[in-house]
Amino acid sequence: METPELLGKGWETPDINWYPGHMLKAKKELLKQLKRVDVVLEMRDARIPVSSVNHDFEELLQQKKRILLFNKSGLADEEITQKWTEIFRKSDIPFLFIDAINHLDLNKILPLCRKMMQEKWSTFRRRGIRHPSLKLLITGIPNVGKSSLINRLSKRKAAETGPTPGVTKHQDWIKLGKDVELLDTPGILWPKIENHEAGLRLSITGAIKDSIVGTSMLSDYLLEILLRKEPEQLQRHYQLAPEDLDLLPGDLLDKIAEKRGCLKSGGAIDHRRVESVLLRDFRAGKLGRLSFDLPDETEGL
Ligand SMILES: Nc1nc2c(ncn2[C@@H]2O[C@H](COP(=O)(O)OP(=O)(O)OP(=O)(O)O)[C@@H](O)[C@H]2O)c(=O)[nH]1
Ligand SMILES: [Mg+2]
Numbered sequence: 001m002e003t004p005e006l007l008g009k010g011w012e013t014p015d016i017n018w019y020p021g022h023m024l025k026a027k028k029e030l031l032k033q034l035k036r037v038d039v040v041l042e043m044r045d046a047r048i049p050v051s052s053v054n055h056d057f058e059e060l061l062q063q064k065k066r067i068l069l070f071n072k073s074g075l076a077d078e079e080i081t082q083k084w085t086e087i088f089r090k091s092d093i094p095f096l097f098i099d100a101i102n103h104l105d106l107n108k109i110l111p112l113c114r115k116m117m118q119e120k121w122s123t124f125r126r127r128g129i130r131h132p133s134l135k136l137l138i139t140g141i142p143n144v145g146k147s148s149l150i151n152r153l154s155k156r157k158a159a160e161t162g163p164t165p166g167v168t169k170h171q172d173w174i175k176l177g178k179d180v181e182l183l184d185t186p187g188i189l190w191p192k193i194e195n196h197e198a199g200l201r202l203s204i205t206g207a208i209k210d211s212i213v214g215t216s217m218l219s220d221y222l223l224e225i226l227l228r229k230e231p232e233q234l235q236r237h238y239q240l241a242p243e244d245l246d247l248l249p250g251d252l253l254d255k256i257a258e259k260r261g262c263l264k265s266g267g268a269i270d271h272r273r274v275e276s277v278l279l280r281d282f283r284a285g286k287l288g289r290l291s292f293d294l295p296d297e298t299e300g301l
Contacts, residue, residue: 011200011221016193018212022169026186029171031060033137033183038120039065039113041182043140043149045205046070046097047077049084050293051198052141052207056190061139065116068095069109071145072205074102075283080291087295100148109153110134110180133179141207142166142187150174150184159184163283165207201292206283215275222282223249230288237286253278 034040040061044052049070068088073081081097088095094112098105113134121131138146142165150159158174160167168186176182189207193199200221203213210218226234231245238256247255257263257274264270281287 011196011217013196013199013203013213013217016199016203016208016212017191018193018208019189019191020166022166022186023188026169026171027056027188030057030137030139030185030188033171033185034060034064037064037135037137037183039067039116039134039136041069041109041113041136041138041149042066043069043071043138043144043146045141045144045207046073046081046084046099047075047205047291048198048201048293049088051195051201052144052205054139054141054188054190056188057139066093067109067112067116068093069140069149070095070097071100071140071149073097073104074099075285075289077289077291080294083295098149100145100152103152106149106152109149110176113180133181135181135183137183137185139185140187141189141202143206144187146187147184150182153182163206165209204279204282204292210276210279215272215279219253219275219278220249222278223252225290225292226282226287227252229290233288237281 042061070076070081070084076097085097094116096105096108096112098109100106113136117131117134124131138150140146143163147159147161147168151157151161154174154176159172165187168184170186172184174182174184187207189202193202193208199208200213200218202208203210204218204222227245227249234240235242235245238259240252240255240259244252244255253271253274254269256278257269257271260274260277262270262274262277282290
């Protein structure tokens with residue numbers, strides 16, 4: 001098992017206060033809708049299954065039928081996901097590790113929801129009438145893939161999606177076939193993210209706008225982890241020499257900038273550009289599969 005130090009312990013981020021007006025509004029609207037829905041799909045990021053919990057809602061959601069959907073599994077470390085699976089199996093909340101882009105286990109979601117409704121629907125069956133349509137609500141942190149999942153389940157581009165957090169700004173009911181309705185909601189964080197580790201992990205995986213922590217700190221953090229966990233992939237992807245991996249992260253980033261032509265007109269390194277390249281490549285899965293929350297070091301997250 002890895003030690004916590006491997007995953008960036010000790011990084012001090014600036015305080016993260018990113019709670020735009022639409023999120024506060026979205027939270028109020030979500031609370032209003034909760035009564036009307038049968039099952040809540042609570043989406044978390046498979047790479048940060050604990051840091052992506054919205055503790056603001058935990059108590060409220062506990063009173064609802066809910067399924068935890070750990071999305072973007074295709075980007076998470078398989079071994080660590082396996083360990084998380086064993087841990088979540090011990091809780092009584094149904095869960096699935098899915099990938100909305102790579103179609104992993106998406107076909108299990110609706111049957112699981114229907115199974116959870118069997119008892120409630122049995123009264124309709126006994127009276128010989130059809131049960132009402134299944135009403136689902138999807139909630140989770142920004143950019144975790146809520147709208148992408150809706151598009152997959154509805155087999156059309158029913159909801160807008162995008163690579164930056166905060167794409168969905170309003171709730172929207174979307175029909176899935178004849179008897180299922182799914183409410184897409186804007187991603188919601190909590191007013192103040194006090195835990196620096198969790199803040200960095202939420203930023204690196206895309207739930208918080210890059211400008212809040214800054215691409216410079218994000219890329220340093222990422223490089224440090226990549227150098228420990230995926231050095232070969234890093235070397236291969238940027239065609240680095242083996243000795244480049246011994247460089248300090250700042251110097252290594254300069255090397256990557258040279259390889260990728262991230263230079264200003266006079267030939268100086270364009271730091272912003274290379275930082276963005278690194279973050280983009282990582283988020284597209286080109287630098288290997290990484291999980292940031294580890295089962296044995298989540299205390300305080
Ligand atoms: N690799 C991978 N990428 C995903 C997955 N799901 C979504 N994405 C990508 O993540 C980004 C965000 O997806 P959205 O569906 O817009 O996320 P959202 O949760 O609706 O975001 P907000 O509306 O901003 O809260 C997009 O670039 C998607 O292509 C997934 O399972 N795997
Ligand atoms: Mg969305």
